[in-house]
Amino acid sequence: MALHETKKNVKIIDEMLFYFVEKGFIDVTIDCHFNKVETIIEFTVFDNERLLDECLKNDIYVERDAEVEEYGYELMGESDTASELQLVGMLIDSIDIIRNNDIIKVVLKRNK
Numbered sequence: 001m002a003l004h005e006t007k008k009n010v011k012i013i014d015e016m017l018f019y020f021v022e023k024g025f026i027d028v029t030i031d032c033h034f035n036k037v038e039t040i041i042e043f044t045v046f047d048n049e050r051l052l053d054e055c056l057k058n059d060i061y062v063e064r065d066a067e068v069e070e071y072g073y074e075l076m077g078e079s080d081t082a083s084e085l086q087l088v089g090m091l092i093d094s095i096d097i098i099r100n101n102d103i104i105k106v107v108l109k110r111n112k
Contacts, residue, residue: 008091009039012108015084019059020045025052038093039110048102056097056106065090 013030020028020043027046033039045052088108089095096107 005039009034009041009110012088012091012110013041015088016041016043016106016108019085020052023052023055037112039112041108041110043106043108045104045106046102047099047104050099050102052104053097053099056095060085060089060095062089062092062095064093 009032013032017028017030020026025045025047029044031042031044033042047053091110092108093111094109096105096109098105098107
């Protein structure tokens with residue numbers, strides 16, 4: 001995997017983990033799967049309050065953007081969480097939010 005691809009993936013993981021912890025979700029597991037076709041980043045979050053899925057639906061909008069992909073991801077700095085998640089949305093192709101009782105799986109996919 002190219003260095004810039006690795007940096008983008010790490011940035012996505014960093015911003016999503018920060019989002020979860022800032023919202024009070026401290027029981028988070030991360031699984032990453034990298035192959036030649038896509039990258040899959042899966043977060044498993046314990047959510048007994050049943051709030052996370054609604055928060056995410058309001059805070060992240062997925063629309064991959066080629067210009068952000070090439071130039072803007074390095075400019076992602078320390079700003080408010082919502083705008084950071086918007087930038088994450090520009091780096092991914094899809095998000096799936098799956099609830100199973102008190103466990104939420106958030107699956108992010110990036111096509112190569």
